[in-house]
Structures are given as C-alpha cells and as structure tokens.
Amino acid sequence: MDKKPSGFKARWKARYHHASIQLILSIAFTAVAVIGMLFLGMALLLRFSSSANEMAAESSQRVLAQVNWNLDSYLRNMMRVSDTVYYRVIKSADLEQSDTAQELRDALKLLYAKDRDVLVSLAVFDGNGELISATPLTELKNSVTPSREGWFTAAMERIENLHFSTPHVQHLFEDPDARYHWVVSLSRHVELTRGGVIQSGVLLVDMNFSGIEQICKDVSFFDGQGYLYLIDGNGEIIYHPRQQLLYAGLQEENNLTAAGYADGTHTEIFQSQRRQVTVKTVGYTGWKLVGVVPAETLRDNYSQLLLFALFIVSFSIFLLVFVNLRLSEWITAPMKKLDHAVRELEKGVESVDFNVDGPYEVEHLSHSVQSMISTMRHLMEDVLRQEEEKRRSELDVLQSQINPHFLYNTLDSVVWMTENGRTQEAVVMLTALARFFRISLSKGSNIIPIGDEIEHARNYLTIQKMRYKNKFSADISVEPGVEKLYTIKLIIQPILENAIYHGMEYADGDGEIHIRAFREGETVVIEVEDNGPGMSEEIVEQLLKPTRDVSVPKAKGSGIGFRNVHQRIQLTFGSAYGLTIRSEPDNGTVVRICLPVLEEEDARKYRKEGER
Amino acid sequence: MSRKVLLQLVLPLIGLSVLFWLLAFAPGDKHHQPALLEMSVILRDGDGNVSAMRKGMEQAAKDLNVELRFLTPAEDNSAVEQVQLLEHEVSGAAPAVLLVPADREALGEAVSAAAGKTTLVTVETDMTAWGADASISMDHQALGEALGKAAMNGVPFGGTVLLLDSLPGDNGIRERMEATKALLEEKGRQVRICRWTSDSTAFANILRIERPKAVIAFEAAALTEMAELSRGEEAFPLLYGCGSTASIAAALEKGRVTAIAAVNVFSAGYLAVEAAAKLARHESWTGASSVGFSVVRQETMYSSDNQKLLFPVT
Numbered sequence: 001m002d003k004k005p006s007g008f009k010a011r012w013k014a015r016y017h018h019a020s021i022q023l024i025l026s027i028a029f030t031a032v033a034v035i036g037m038l039f040l041g042m043a044l045l046l047r048f049s050s051s052a053n054e055m056a057a058e059s060s061q062r063v064l065a066q067v068n069w070n071l072d073s074y075l076r077n078m079m080r081v082s083d084t085v086y087y088r089v090i091k092s093a094d095l096e097q098s099d100t101a102q103e104l105r106d107a108l109k110l111l112y113a114k115d116r117d118v119l120v121s122l123a124v125f126d127g128n129g130e131l132i133s134a135t136p137l138t139e140l141k142n143s144v145t146p147s148r149e150g151w152f153t154a155a156m157e158r159i160e161n162l163h164f165s166t167p168h169v170q171h172l173f174e175d176p177d178a179r180y181h182w183v184v185s186l187s188r189h190v191e192l193t194r195g196g197v198i199q200s201g202v203l204l205v206d207m208n209f210s211g212i213e214q215i216c217k218d219v220s221f222f223d224g225q226g227y228l229y230l231i232d233g234n235g236e237i238i239y240h241p242r243q244q245l246l247y248a249g250l251q252e253e254n255n256l257t258a259a260g261y262a263d264g265t266h267t268e269i270f271q272s273q274r275r276q277v278t279v280k281t282v283g284y285t286g287w288k289l290v291g292v293v294p295a296e297t298l299r300d301n302y303s304q305l306l307l308f309a310l311f312i313v314s315f316s317i318f319l320l321v322f323v324n325l326r327l328s329e330w331i332t333a334p335m336k337k338l339d340h341a342v343r344e345l346e347k348g349v350e351s352v353d354f355n356v357d358g359p360y361e362v363e364h365l366s367h368s369v370q371s372m373i374s375t376m377r378h379l380m381e382d383v384l385r386q387e388e389e390k391r392r393s394e395l396d397v398l399q400s401q402i403n404p405h406f407l408y409n410t411l412d413s414v415v416w417m418t419e420n421g422r423t424q425e426a427v428v429m430l431t432a433l434a435r436f437f438r439i440s441l442s443k444g445s446n447i448i449p450i451g452d453e454i455e456h457a458r459n460y461l462t463i464q465k466m467r468y469k470n471k472f473s474a475d476i477s478v479e480p481g482v483e484k485l486y487t488i489k490l491i492i493q494p495i496l497e498n499a500i501y502h503g504m505e506y507a508d509g510d511g512e513i514h515i516r517a518f519r520e521g522e523t524v525v526i527e528v529e530d531n532g533p534g535m536s537e538e539i540v541e542q543l544l545k546p547t548r549d550v551s552v553p554k555a556k557g558s559g560i561g562f563r564n565v566h567q568r569i570q571l572t573f574g575s576a577y578g579l580t581i582r583s584e585p586d587n588g589t590v591v592r593i594c595l596p597v598l599e600e601e602d603a604r605k606y607r608k609e610g611e612r
Numbered sequence: 613m614s615r616k617v618l619l620q621l622v623l624p625l626i627g628l629s630v631l632f633w634l635l636a637f638a639p640g641d642k643h644h645q646p647a648l649l650e651m652s653v654i655l656r657d658g659d660g661n662v663s664a665m666r667k668g669m670e671q672a673a674k675d676l677n678v679e680l681r682f683l684t685p686a687e688d689n690s691a692v693e694q695v696q697l698l699e700h701e702v703s704g705a706a707p708a709v710l711l712v713p714a715d716r717e718a719l720g721e722a723v724s725a726a727a728g729k730t731t732l733v734t735v736e737t738d739m740t741a742w743g744a745d746a747s748i749s750m751d752h753q754a755l756g757e758a759l760g761k762a763a764m765n766g767v768p769f770g771g772t773v774l775l776l777d778s779l780p781g782d783n784g785i786r787e788r789m790e791a792t793k794a795l796l797e798e799k800g801r802q803v804r805i806c807r808w809t810s811d812s813t814a815f816a817n818i819l820r821i822e823r824p825k826a827v828i829a830f831e832a833a834a835l836t837e838m839a840e841l842s843r844g845e846e847a848f849p850l851l852y853g854c855g856s857t858a859s860i861a862a863a864l865e866k867g868r869v870t871a872i873a874a875v876n877v878f879s880a881g882y883l884a885v886e887a888a889a890k891l892a893r894h895e896s897w898t899g900a901s902s903v904g905f906s907v908v909r910q911e912t913m914y915s916s917d918n919q920k921l922l923f924p925v926t
Contacts, residue, residue: 178862
C-alpha cells in the first residue's frame with residue numbers, strides 16, 4: 001500500500017518539482033558554501049578564542065611574574081635586614097655585658113635608618129617575650145604581652161623558619177603621636193647569648209604594609225579591567241585593591257578558594273561571573289599572588305577582531321552566494337536554452353534552433369532531442385502518407401462498388417436487344433457503354449474534368465433510357481467554363497442511378513431528370529433533379545449518414561450510392577463539400593453536389609502517385 | 613552593469629557595509645565608564661571621624677566616576693550654615709548632594725525644597741520623611757542601647773551617668789542619646805544630660821557637682837575631647853562613647869576610654885556616595901541603607917575584625 005508523504009515531505013517535493021535547476025544549484029552551492037564558511041569561521045573563532053585566552057593567561061603570568069619578582073626582592077630585602085640583625089649584631093653580642101644593649105640599639109637604629117621607608121620597627125625579644133631592644137620606638141605598651149602574639153609563638157614553635165604574618169596593626173610600642181601602622185611582621189627565632197649561655201629569642205621585623213601595597217597596587221591587567229590580590233597560604237587577604245571594602249563587608253573575594261589553586265591559570269565562577277584567575281606562589285612565604293581577569297573583559301578585548309572575523313565570514317558568504325548565482329546561471333544556461341527550444345516546439349514553431357553550446361552532456365542531449373524530433377517528423381510524415389494511402393484505398397473500394405450491377409444489367413439488355421434483332425440499338429448501347437467505361441477508367445486517374453464526368457453521366461443516361469424504354473427524359477446543362485474544372489470521377493452516375501431506380505422506374509414517359517453544373521463563387525455545384533416520388537425527411541437524413549439507423553423505415557434501396565459519393569467527396573476535399581439532398585414525398589428530389597473549384601493545376605495534388 | 617547584477621552584488625554589499633558600521637561602532641558593545649558626576653558633600657563638622665567616612669566616599673567616587681566636593685560649615689554642627697550650603701548647591705544645579713544633617717528641624721524645609729531639584733542623600737540622620745531620596749545611617753536606637761549596656765557594667769544601681777549632649781537639635785546623635793537615657797533609667801541609673809562645652813573648667817565643675825560614675829559621649833568630637841580631659845585625671849569617671857579615630861583608639865588602649873561603639877563609617881561613606889550616584893543616574897539602587905557598629909573595649913580592639921574597623925587600611 002502506498003504511503004502518503006507527510007506534509008513537510010510533500011511540500012518539499014512540490015517545491016522541488018517547481019524549482020528550476022538554477023535555483024536548486026544555487027541553493028545547494030550556497031548551502032554547502034555557507035556551511036563550510038561557518039564551520040571554518042567557528043573553527044577559527046574557537047582557535048582564536050583559545051589563543052586569546054592563552055595569551056591572556058600568559059600575559060597575566062608575565063605580570064604576576066614581574067610582581068612576584070618585585071615582592072620577592074622586597075621580602076628578601078627584609079630577610080636580609082633580619083639576617084644582618086641576627087648574624088652581624090645579635091650573634092656577636094653577649095647581653096650580659098654592660099655596653100651590649102646600647103650597641104644593639106645603635107645597630108638596630110642604623111639598619112632601621114637605612115630602610116625606614118619600608119620598616120616600621122625592629123625589635124628583639126627574649127624567650128619570655130621580654131623586650132631586649134627595639135627601634136625606633138623603644139617602650140613596650142603595658143597592655144601588650146608579646147609572648148601571646150602570633151608572630152612570637154610562630155617563631156618559637158618553628159625555629160628554623162622565617163615567618164611572615166598577615167597584615168595587622170602594629171600596637172606593641174608606646175607612640176606619643178598615637179600612630180597606628182598596618183604592618184606585615186617578619187619574625188624568626190634567634191639565639192641570644194647571655195653570659196655565655198645560649199638562650200632563645202625572637203627577632204621581629206615589622207614591614208610597613210604600604211611597601212607591599214606599593215608593589216601590588218599599580219599593577220594593571222587588561223587596561224585596568226583585571227586586578228591582583230595577595231593572600232597567605234590560608235587564603236587570608238594580605239593585599240587587595242579594595243581591601244577596606246572587603247573588610248567593611250561591602251565586597252567579597254574568592255580568596256579562600258584561590259588558596260587551594262596551584263600555580264597557573266584557572267577559570268572560576270564567582271558571584272555568577274566567570275573569571276580567569278592566574279596564581280603565582282611567592283617564594284618562601286607561601287603567599288600567593290592572584291591575578292583576576294573577568295571573562296567579559298577578555299571577550300571585550302578581542303571583540304573587535306571577532307567583529308572583523310564576522311564581517312569577513314559574512315562578506316565571503318555574500319561573495320560565494322553571488323558567485324554561486326552566476327555560476328549556476330552559467331551552468332544551466334544551455335539547459336534553459338534547450339528547455340526553451342522544446343517549449344517553442346511544443347507551441348508548434350517549425351524552425352526551432354536546437355544548437356546548444358554547452359558541456360558535452362547537454363550538447364549530446366540537444367543533438368539527441370534534435371535527432372529524435374527529426375525522426376518523429378519523418379514518422380509523422382510516414383503516418384500521414386499511410387493514412388492518405390489508406391484513404392485512397394478506401395476510395396478505390398467505394399468506387400469499385402459501382403460497376404458490377406450496372407455492367408451486368410446493361411450487357412443483359414444488349415443480349416436481349418440482339419436476340420430481338422435490334423442490332424442498331426444494341427450498337428448504340430454498347431457504344432455508350434464503351435464510352436462509359438472509358439471515362440470510368442480514365443487511364444486510372446481519379447481526378448477528371450467535369451466535362452468528362454458530365455459525358456460519363458450522359459452515356460449512362462443513354463444506356464438507361466434505352467433500358468427503361470424512354471420512360472423518362474433527361475437534359476444536361478453546363479455553365480461554360482465549368483466543364484474544364486476538375487472533380488473526382490463517378491459522382492453523378494450513382495445519383496442518376498438512384499434517380500432512375502427509385503424515381504423513374506414507375507414513370508410513364510413523364511419522368512424528368514435535369515442535370516445542371518454551375519459555379520457558385522469558389523464552389524462548383526452539380527445538381528441532379530428528378531420529379532420522382534421523393535422521400536420523407538427521415539429517409540433523406542439517413543441517406544448521408546455513414547451508418548444507417550435501423551429504426552427508420554427503409555426506402556427502396558440502401559442509399560449506398562449517395563453515401564459512397566458523399567464520403568468520397570469529403571474524404572478527398574474535406575467536410576465542407578459533399579452532397580445535400582432536398583426531397584419531399586411526391587415532389588421529386590434535388591441532389592446537390594458541392595465541389596471545390598479545381599483548375600488543372602490544383603487537381604494534380606489529388607491525383608494518385610504515378611498519375612499524370 | 614545589468615539590473616540583476618546590481619541587485620545581486622551592489623545592494624547586499626551596501627547592506628553588509630551598513631551592518632559592519634553598526635557593529636563596529638555600536639555604543640552598546642563597548643565598556644563605558646559613566647559620565648562624571650559632580651556630587652556635593654555637606655558635612656556637619658570637620659572632625660577626625662569624618663576622615664574614615666571620607667575615605668569610603670572617595671573609594672566610591674573612584675569606583676563610580678564621581679567628583680566629590682566637600683563643604684564644611686565654618687562653625688561645627690551649624691544647621692543654619694548647612695541650610696545655606698544646601699540652598700547654594702541646589703541653586704547651582706548640583707546633580708547630587710550628600711548631607712550629614714545637624715538638625716532635622718532646621719534643615720527640614722531646605723531638604724524638602726531641594727527634593728526633586730537634585731538627588732539628595734542624607735548620612736547618619738534619616739531625612740527621607742522630608743523628601744530626601746535615601747538615607748545611609750545606623751540603628752541609633754540599638755547603638756544607644758549598646759552604649760547604655762556597656763556603661764551599666766561600670767555604674768552600680770542608682771549611680772549617675774552623665775550623657776553629653778554635644779549636638780543639639782533633632783538628629784541621629786540625639787536618637788542615640790535618648791535610647792541610652794531610656795535604657796539606663798529603666799535599669800535604675802541616674803541620668804544627667806549635660807550640654808557639651810569645650811570649656812574644661814566648666815566641665816570640671818559639672819563633674820564635681822554631679823559626681824557621675826560614667827560619662828557617655830555620642831559622637832567622636834566630644835569623645836575625643838573628653839578623652840583628652842581625662843588624661844592624667846585619676847578620678848575621672850568611666851568614659852564611653854561613639855567614634856573610631858586614632859586618638860580615640862589610643863585613649864581606649866590607654867584605658868582612658870572604657871568602651872566605644874565603633875560605627876563602620878567607611879561603609880557609610882561608600883554606601884552614601886553609591887546611593888546618590890545611582891539615584892542621580894536613574895539607576896536602580898538596592899544597596900544597604902544601614903551600617904553596622906561594634907562595641908569595642910581595650911582587650912578586644914586588636915581582634916581581627918575590630919582593628920579593621922578602627923584602623924582603615926586605605
């Protein structure tokens with residue numbers, strides 16, 4: 001069972017069938033080109049996007065490396081200060097000696113003076129947290145217990161390391177100006193010598209937080225769209241460009257998560273914002289520099305290039321569409337020309353040009369079509385010729401139906417006359433018969449002059465009058481000039497035969513037959529009129545029909561003579577010509593034979609092949 | 613060129629060029645910093661507490677492309693001068709004004725007049741009922757009660773607490789004081805309200821007469837001066853107050869101030885500028901309108917949170 005195509009499929013099919021080859025080619029080429037371009041564009045875009053991200057990551061890493069280097073230098077400087085205090089001052093000092101405290105203070109002052117921009121204080125504590133020496137402020141606040149401070153306990157617990165604190169307010173020393181500094185403390189365990197005995201102690205170097213801030217704050221990522229912050233190993237903020245906002249709770253940072261990142265570039269989503277985060281660990285301290293670039297910034301940075309790529313792809317697509325249109329037009333032009341030629345042929349144009357200049361297949365197709373059309377034309381001519389021959393054969397058959405009865409009856413009459421000694425009459429009849437047949441044969445020609453046809457009728461009447469013992473009279477009148485026109489032969493005799501058999505047979509010497517031949521414009525009319533009993537209208541209608549209606553009462557005779565003549569004329573000259581019969585019962589009959597005006601020249605084309 | 617080629621080539625090319633132009637120069641695709649907004653800030657005094665607030669304001673101004681113009685009355689806490697300053701700014705078509713009102717009553721009319729002509733945001737004292745567009749303040753009731761509770765620890769039942777009325781008029785500072793007074797009286801303490809004067813002799817007389825167990829100052833300037841007065845005074849009453857300047861922190865550390873209610877004035881300043889800028893630019897503003905505070909004592913002042921509150925980093 002055939003399955004009906006679905007709606008979309010049917011519509012698609014309908015459109016496909018209505019579309020031109022050029023349109024299909026254009027759409028197909030364009031679709032392939034557009035898909036190709038989009039694929040290429042997407043591939044390039046993704047590749048570029050990936051490269052841009054890599055470049056951004058590399059850029060961030062370079063910036064971080066630079067900041068790291070600066071920070072490392074800064075911290076190493078602080079460590080150098082610490083080392084100097086420890087190895088050059090503390091190690092060589094015995095705190096029991098009376099002048100050592102002053103020497104220690106002087107040494108600390110000297111080192112502080114050298115780096116006062118970045119240092120807030122230098123201080124040495126013994127293992128119990130008692131202050132041994134400090135600069136620039138020397139008096140410890142009463143409220144302070146150094147041994148409880150984180151920097152102190154860290155130094156005492158892990159004596160082999162240097163310890164960096166997170167930023168805090170330095171509040172150890174009495175400051176007459178009530179200044180409070182944010183510092184980052186570097187503390188370390190030191191060995192103090194007191195009376196030759198080694199004791200534990202802590203060296204504290206308080207670095208001004210602004211030193212770290214200076215290193216970090218002017219760092220710019222992506223035209224200021226990105227930023228950098230510094231955290232310790234636990235994720236505590238050491239520096240952030242919006243540090244106070246974070247402290248005030250007005251802003252948040254993903255610092256605790258960032259503490260878990262390894263060095264390198266990562267992508268994170270924080271507060272619904274995708275960000276590229278680059279992490280670099282600061283050597284020794286465990287601090288981490290974190291560079292943050294919002295993904296949106298990255299996109300903006302290459303948006304111009306993206307736009308340019310978009311334009312290039314669009315422009316390429318447009319060019320491809322244009323080229324495809326032209327290309328498909330060029331490819332389909334020969335086919336269109338061929339199609340046009342076929343349409344012309346369909347319209348009936350005789351001389352259609354099938355010479356299509358195009359690719360091999362199309363040229364071959366055009367030649368094939370041309371050859372096929374030529375073959376068809378020949379075949380059609382053959383068919384026409386065969387039809388003509390068939391028609392002529394039919395004419396011949398109809399024509400051949402006339403003669404036998406008449407010949408038999410005439411010869412019978414001659415025999416009868418001869419037996420009765422009416423030799424002279426027999427001679428006349430035989431002479432008329434001979435002329436009759438000479439004209440019938442007409443050397444095999446189907447078309448004869450009307451004069452011969454009239455003569456043929458006259459001979460026939462001569463014979464019939466003798467046979468019917470002059471029961472009727474006949475006269476023939478021919479308009480001058482008509483006798484030289486042409487007609488198919490044997491068209492009057494069957495009409496006369498009907499008139500005599502059906503009209504004159506019972507006449508008693510008063511039968512009349514009038515034959516008139518004349519022109520009516522471009523028509524030649526031969527009228528055969530008799531004063532016989534006539535026919536009803538129904539019978540008249542039946543006479544010229546190709547097949548007789550059996551329901552209609554049959555007149556005497558079958559009317560085959562009328563039909564023969566009528567069909568022969570129409571087969572030869574067309575339906576405009578033929579017989580018309582006007583008859584009324586008891587009022588005689590007029591048979592009107594209409595023929596075209598055929599001059600000798602015109603008659604030639606109606607002759608059989610081989611006729612002259 | 614045939615019409616067909618013209619249609620197929622030239623017109624799409626023109627269309628593509630227009631598209632390119634639109635895309636290339638589309639203003640929506642580029643990062644825009646908002647246009648510079650001029651904002652006038654009318655303070656009520658020039659004390660140190662304003663310093664942290666200014667830092668917050670300046671941070672917000674930097675973030676939001678705002679140019680701040682600080683205006684301070686010649687006489688501290690002069691509502692009359694504030695009215696003049698406000699009217700002057702409004703007549704000068706200032707796009708946005710921040711106001712730290714000294715007295716609602718005195719400023720009410722001017723604020724109402726300014727409403728609609730400029731974007732007006734008040735700080736510390738809420739004047740939205742007078743037509744101000746927004747207010748960034750703190751919960752004065754809670755703050756006053758917190759100070760009262762702190763003072764109750766050092767003042768026995770029936771003891772006298774002296775409240776310093778340093779800012780006359782209807783304002784947020786007075787709300788704090790009223791809340792403290794109500795709590796202390798409820799808890800059985802004697803409350804005396806004293807008009808603040810910087811005349812140390814006169815104030816010494818008041819102390820001698822009233823013999824309070826505690827003194828509470830409700831704004832930084834008064835607390836700073838009280839802390840200075842207490843320097844070296846053995847029998848000075850316990851001192852409580854509001855403010856988080858360096859000198860107050862030093863006094864707290866020295867024990868001259870027993871406890872303070874430290875307000876996050878940095879946040880107040882930042883939020884005030886943010887609110888005014890967004891409202892002036894007709895953007896939606898859904899920021900907080902209240903900032904927090906914390907009661908800080910000597911032993912807790914260096915806790916991680918409190919040192920961030922008392923000593924702004926930048």
